[in-house]
Amino acid sequence: MNTTAVLPLRVRSLATSAATRLLPPEPLDYAAHRALYGDLPPVDGERLIAGVEYSGLSGQGGAAFPAHRKMTAVREAARRAGRRPVVVANGSEGEPASAKDKALLWLAPHLVLDGVALAAAAVGADRAFLAVEAGHGLGRYVTEVGRQRPSAAVPVTIVEVPPRFLSGQESALVSFLNGGPAVPRFQARPVFERGVGGGPTLVQNVETLAHLALIARHGPAWYRSVAGTTLFTVRYADGAPTVVEAAPGTSLEHLTGAGATAGQAVLVGGYHGTWLPLASASAAGSGARMYGVNAVTPDTGISAETLGVPLGAGLLALLPHDRCGLVETASILRYLALESAGQCGPCLNGLPRMAAAFSELAHPTDRSDMNQIRADLSRWAGLITARGACRHPDGSARLARSALITFAAEADAHAHGHCSAPNRPPMLPTAPATP
Amino acid sequence: MNSAVIWYAGQATGIVTLVLFSAVMVLGISVRRQLRIPGMPRLAAVALHRSISLLAVAFLAVHILTAVVDSYVDISPLAAVVPFSSSYEPLWVGLGAVALDLILAVVITSLLRARLGRRTWRAVHWLAYACWPVAVLHGITMGSGTGHPMSGWPLWLTIGCIAVVMGAVAWRVAEERRALTPADILATAPAHRVSQGPAVPARQYANATYEKESR
Numbered sequence A: 001m002n003t004t005a006v007l008p009l010r011v012r013s014l015a016t017s018a019a020t021r022l023l024p025p026e027p028l029d030y031a032a033h034r035a036l037y038g039d040l041p042p043v044d045g046e047r048l049i050a051g052v053e054y055s056g057l058s059g060q061g062g063a064a065f066p067a068h069r070k071m072t073a074v075r076e077a078a079r080r081a082g083r084r085p086v087v088v089a090n091g092s093e094g095e096p097a098s099a100k101d102k103a104l105l106w107l108a109p110h111l112v113l114d115g116v117a118l119a120a121a122a123v124g125a126d127r128a129f130l131a132v133e134a135g136h137g138l139g140r141y142v143t144e145v146g147r148q149r150p151s152a153a154v155p156v157t158i159v160e161v162p163p164r165f166l167s168g169q170e171s172a173l174v175s176f177l178n179g180g181p182a183v184p185r186f187q188a189r190p191v192f193e194r195g196v197g198g199g200p201t202l203v204q205n206v207e208t209l210a211h212l213a214l215i216a217r218h219g220p221a222w223y224r225s226v227a228g229t230t231l232f233t234v235r236y237a238d239g240a241p242t243v244v245e246a247a248p249g250t251s252l253e254h255l256t257g258a259g260a261t262a263g264q265a266v267l268v269g270g271y272h273g274t275w276l277p278l279a280s281a282s283a284a285g286s287g288a289r290m291y292g293v294n295a296v297t298p299d300t301g302i303s304a305e306t307l308g309v310p311l312g313a314g315l316l317a318l319l320p321h322d323r324c325g326l327v328e329t330a331s332i333l334r335y336l337a338l339e340s341a342g343q344c345g346p347c348l349n350g351l352p353r354m355a356a357a358f359s360e361l362a363h364p365t366d367r368s369d370m371n372q373i374r375a376d377l378s379r380w381a382g383l384i385t386a387r388g389a390c391r392h393p394d395g396s397a398r399l400a401r402s403a404l405i406t407f408a409a410e411a412d413a414h415a416h417g418h419c420s421a422p423n424r425p426p427m428l429p430t431a432p433a434t435p
Numbered sequence B: 001m002n003s004a005v006i007w008y009a010g011q012a013t014g015i016v017t018l019v020l021f022s023a024v025m026v027l028g029i030s031v032r033r034q035l036r037i038p039g040m041p042r043l044a045a046v047a048l049h050r051s052i053s054l055l056a057v058a059f060l061a062v063h064i065l066t067a068v069v070d071s072y073v074d075i076s077p078l079a080a081v082v083p084f085s086s087s088y089e090p091l092w093v094g095l096g097a098v099a100l101d102l103i104l105a106v107v108i109t110s111l112l113r114a115r116l117g118r119r120t121w122r123a124v125h126w127l128a129y130a131c132w133p134v135a136v137l138h139g140i141t142m143g144s145g146t147g148h149p150m151s152g153w154p155l156w157l158t159i160g161c162i163a164v165v166m167g168a169v170a171w172r173v174a175e176e177r178r179a180l181t182p183a184d185i186l187a188t189a190p191a192h193r194v195s196q197g198p199a200v201p202a203r204q205y206a207n208a209t210y211e212k213e214s215r
Helices: A030-037 A045-055 A067-081 A100-107 A109-123 A138-146 A170-177 A206-218 A220-227 A252-256 A325-339 A345-362 A370-384 A392-406 A408-415 B003-030 B042-069 B077-081 B090-111 B118-125 B128-142 B153-177 B182-188
Strands: A010-013 A086-091 A127-133 A156-161 A201-205 A230-235 A242-246 A263-268 A274-277 A315-320
Touching: A030 A109, A030 A206, A045 A067, A045 A109, A045 A206, A045 A220, A067 A109, A067 A201, A086 A100, A086 A109, A086 A170, A086 A206, A100 A109, A100 A127, A100 A138, A100 A206, A100 A230, A100 A242, A109 A127, A109 A138, A109 A201, A109 A206, A127 A138, A127 A170, A138 A156, A156 A170, A170 A201, A201 A206, A206 A220, A206 A230, A230 A252, A242 A252, A252 A315, A263 A325, A274 A392, A325 A345, A325 A392, A325 A408, A325 B182, A345 A370, A345 A392, A345 A408, A345 B182, A370 A392, A370 A408, A392 A408, B003 B042, B003 B128, B003 B153, B042 B077, B042 B090, B077 B090, B090 B118, B090 B128, B128 B153
Parallel strands: A010 A242, A086 A127, A086 A201, A127 A156, A230 A315
Antiparallel strands: A230 A242, A263 A274, A263 A315
């Protein structure tokens, strides 16, 4: 198959068996896909949902919501409303630092399409959409690839979604598919009851659906035994992202490969995520604590349980010692403020002010009152949390708070006119917000 | 009851209704995302909008009752509801009937808002903008109570009400035109956390050369 290269991506898989890995080394056409993974066994909707429940599969788009509960809710809502539901495969990552959904769609599109068919069977849908991020040629690529498949029982429409941070939010995606702007909507009734076309709608991340395709083949017990791997986007200093497939609980050292120990902190989960301090190998095993939070060491297993913070969409960004965490966070907060839909007060009024204050923390002047700035930021983070129609303010506040804790020493240094990374632009990407 | 008492009651309740509904209009107009009457929390504006409109409906009921009961001119109960069916001043009484019907639609849909859903309620609620001018016209044309147009201080009061409501509409339109975006707020967010004390010449800060919120 000769398709224009969609993504310049580094990909690494730590999966043990080729037949269970999400990321094959090369993009698979339908014949290669069937040769590697085998055909989908016939499934019964309700038994599939029961299997998903046993497997423990949760959403891989960031919120980690149990997949079977969403499916059951959609199935029940459709039964109550007496109409067929819609399945939406969510591949609109939106986050500039993350690349795992794009890599998955590029390398194993048929696994995702298998998952769409399975999810449709599980909830009894008669229509499906696959939303991909615009600007990478993925829409055309997946459409071409889809033509290789025999005509499906449930037609799948491929849709390119604007590459904005909030585009992938559930209600934003539904609004876009309904012909509206891709911004989060206040939901009088949830998407699983009233989504695309006003009908019950199942929105699942593409990686979740790829997992579903593997669970249908290898059984829920296989997935439950942690043989199932998951996708991470790892970012090192300045480099392109590396998408890594690894089992949950794989150590940071193993997951990131060489260079993991050379950082001062790691951003876990994404731009709505958490900065955690990174301790050296010598501190490993001694329960390293820094600034009152558990430091990550090279042998720390990467899972939400061991880290104590949500893994979000699986971003792990390593901050080297010659970088400034405050500069990075200020840049991200500015991006998040500009990406706000500006619909709810906490977001519209809170995020730009927090971004401006954080920028002052990162680049103070002689007259900056650093203690006051830090106090204001903590207070505002509390004020904006849990008050928006979506979780954009909550995630941004989480990032700001974790940076204030993890980079407390850096902030003290800034107060005295020192910075770890003088005159260096931020390393983490913030795509320009286009109107 | 004495016919003069009924006449005065009708005149008085008409004027009070005009003032109350004008206040209701202004409060309703002010309940927008980026609007606020200075010194009044938005919640209070919503609550006042609701209570004053119900009060106004009570005055309106008395106003209509006196018009029907007053035996000096013949306005039947039907003429109060069906526009332009009155034998006395069919056009001007009819305007009042139109305004009454519109108000009833707005009030009833508001009371049933939970059942109707937001969209239907909102669509009907826009009728308020049609209702108020019609009611004002009814007041100006019949307001003297003598068969002549309104004059004297009631006229000036009416003009004042028109000015205030028109001002509120203009304010709303202007504010909606310059709705703030996050980028606007980011651009104007001041570096306000400046410590007290004398300003010292800026020391060359290590990072000062790059990206100082240039928007």
